[in-house]
């Protein structure tokens with residue numbers, strides 16, 4: 532198993548350095564969010580009782596405390612409101628430039644999303660630029676299934692990337 536960006540680990544699973552969510556059903560009640568990401572969809576939860584849409588996805592509605600939630604699609608394109616760009620001293624596991632941005636998805640109530648922007652050369656991003664969802668693989672998670680042995684749970688995460696002009 533290749534551990535992206537951490538060559539010193541020589542293919543060992545870095546349990547204490549794992550910065551990605553435990554996405555599998557066994558660990559995460561919001562596993563549907565990651566399954567949807569694998570299909571290229573950015574989704575969040577909508578309350579079936581009161582209609583409230585919360586981002587990031589929840590397991591309980593923050594408005595009426597109902598647990599009866601469903602997943603709803605969010606736009607996969609947005610505009611950069613503001614961003615920061617780190618070129619030197621980027622943390623282990625990330626490439627330079629490390630860009631974080633607040634993206635306006637153009638719809639309420641999950642209008643503003645804090646995300647990384649990838650596939651973007653340093654110094655080129657500007658406020659107002661159009662960006663789109665980019666789903667990428669992250670190191671798989673080994674899950675101990677007892678007598679069935681260890682299975683590798685494939686994982687993905689998301690960022691946004693500039694829309695090619």
Ligand SMILES: [Zn+2]
Nearest residue numbers: 578581592595
């Ligand atoms: Zn509700």
